[in-house]
Amino acid sequence: MAKQSVLIPVIVFAGIVVLLWFGFQLSDPHLLPSQKLNDPVPDFELPNLLQAEQALTAADLTGEVSLLNVWATWCPSCIAEHGELTRIFETTGLRIIGVNYNDDSDAARAWLERWGDPYAFHIVDQAGTLAIDLGVYGAPETFVVDADGIIRYRHVGVVTQKVFEETLAPLIQNLKDAS
Amino acid sequence: MMGRWALAGCLFWVLSAPSLAAIEATAFPDETIKARYYDLIAMLRCPQCLNTNLAGSDAMIAQNLRATVRRLLIEGKTDAEVKQFMFERYGDFILYEPRWTAKTWLLWLGPFGLVLIGLSVWWSMGASSRKIRHGLSDSDRASLKRLMDR
Numbered sequence: 001m002a003k004q005s006v007l008i009p010v011i012v013f014a015g016i017v018v019l020l021w022f023g024f025q026l027s028d029p030h031l032l033p034s035q036k037l038n039d040p041v042p043d044f045e046l047p048n049l050l051q052a053e054q055a056l057t058a059a060d061l062t063g064e065v066s067l068l069n070v071w072a073t074w075c076p077s078c079i080a081e082h083g084e085l086t087r088i089f090e091t092t093g094l095r096i097i098g099v100n101y102n103d104d105s106d107a108a109r110a111w112l113e114r115w116g117d118p119y120a121f122h123i124v125d126q127a128g129t130l131a132i133d134l135g136v137y138g139a140p141e142t143f144v145v146d147a148d149g150i151i152r153y154r155h156v157g158v159v160t161q162k163v164f165e166e167t168l169a170p171l172i173q174n175l176k177d178a179s
Numbered sequence: 180m181m182g183r184w185a186l187a188g189c190l191f192w193v194l195s196a197p198s199l200a201a202i203e204a205t206a207f208p209d210e211t212i213k214a215r216y217y218d219l220i221a222m223l224r225c226p227q228c229l230n231t232n233l234a235g236s237d238a239m240i241a242q243n244l245r246a247t248v249r250r251l252l253i254e255g256k257t258d259a260e261v262k263q264f265m266f267e268r269y270g271d272f273i274l275y276e277p278r279w280t281a282k283t284w285l286l287w288l289g290p291f292g293l294v295l296i297g298l299s300v301w302w303s304m305g306a307s308s309r310k311i312r313h314g315l316s317d318s319d320r321a322s323l324k325r326l327m328d329r
Contacts, residue, residue, distance in 0.1 A: 005307040008300055032226055035270045102239055128243040135268040137226035137240045 034154040035135050041068070041149050042133035049100050049108055049122035056123050062149040065175045066095040067142055067168070069119070069159075070131060072103040073111045075139040081158040082115050088164055089118035094172065098122035101131050101139050144171055147179045205249060212252050219248050219261055222276070226269050 036042075041058045048054040061068065069085060071078040089096055098119040100108045105124055112122075125131055134143065134151075144153035153171055155163060207213040217234065223244070225236035233241045233248070244265070251261045262274065271277040277286060315323070 005303050008303055012296060012300065032270060032272050035266075035268055102243065127246075128240075129247075132243060132247055132268060135270075137269070 031156050032135075032137065034151070036151050037154065039151055041143075041145055041151060042130070044123070044125075044130045044133065046130060047124045049098070049105060049124050050112075051121075052105075052124075056121065058149055060121075061097060061145050062147060064095055064147050065172050065179070066097050066120075066145050067159075068097050068099060068145050069143075070099045070101045070134075070136050070139050070141040072101045072139045073107045074103065077158045078140050079115065081140050081160075082118075084159055084161055084164065086116055086118040087161070088159075092169075095120045097145075099125050099130060099134075099136075101125050101136070102128045142168075144168060144175070146175045205245075207249070208253060215258060216249055216252055219252075219258060220245055222274070223248070223262070223265055224273050224275050226273055232275065 041061050043058050045055050045057050048056050067085075067088075069081075071081070085096055088094055096119050098121070100122045103126065105126070108122070108124075112119075123130065128136075134141075135154075138156070140158060142155045142159050143151050146152050152175060153168070155168070159168065205216075207216065220233040223233045225231045225233050225238055225241040225244070227238040227240045228236050231241075233244050247264075248261055251264060256264070265273045266278075271280075271283060277283045279287065
């Protein structure tokens with residue numbers, strides 16, 4: 001009996017160690033699971049950043065597999081990501097669509113002037129309504145949208161070459177093969 | 180002396196800054212909507228900041244979501260509909276009281292489980308120490324007495 005009571009705290013301690021060991025290995029708590037996976041891109045009607053008279057809708061996202069990238073001039077990591085998006089576009093020709101999120105449109109145009117523009121077009125989301133419908137909570141965030149306009153993947157944070165080559169590129173290839 | 184007052188002033192100013200930051204000038208058509216707005220933004224968690232509610236956060240997303248809560252309430256949505264709207268976009272995380280699902284039952288029952296484990300450990304420790312108290316042999320008592328008398 002005395003032996004057993006020594007064992008109990010040891011077992012409890014071991015249990016806590018195991019729990020924390022796996023708990024801390026879980027992904028970053030900042031990364032919330034997307035609620036919108038395998039749902040169509042929500043409906044919207046918002047202006048085009050570079051052609052203000054044109055209204056863009058969810059239908060403009062269909063037709064081919066695309067990256068939908070949420071960016072802003074107030075987001076420093078978006079500059080870091082911009083080089084990789086440019087590289088992706090130049091090497092693969094993938095259609096990249098920008099969501100200019102909670103931003104000043106003049107500043108956004110100047111930003112693109114300065115850093116270059118690998119995007120097919122940019123949706124102006126000044127009030128963040130499209131971003132909220134997408135479940136976005138920061139920038140940058142990137143969605144993989146298939147040719148039917150269905151959200152297939154969401155990446156929170158900077159798309160690096162590693163992220164693109166290990167995660168996004170194989171997924172995009174699968175989606176292209178399927179359609 | 181002056182220095183102390185200046186320090187107190189600085190402290191007051193620094194400590195009051197966060198509460199000032201959370202106050203926004205927002206207009207409401209009536210007091211009920213205003214009260215429901217403040218209840219809701221206290222109950223919804225800011226998705227960016229892990230443990231701050233929408234009311235207490237200055238993050239851009241919290242500002243946008245506060246504006247969204249206000250808009251939905253003015254459109255005539257019920258509190259449940261506003262929560263459902265947020266849940267559909269941000270999941271269980273945004274609700275400070277997550278719903279009962281296969282994924283969240285551990286969150287709800289876990290603390291009771293821990294209390295039960297604690298009670299059982301406490302009980303078994305009590306049981307074993309009682310055993311020791313009654314289990315002293317005559318020679319133990321004799322040596323204990325020798326130690327105490329020293």
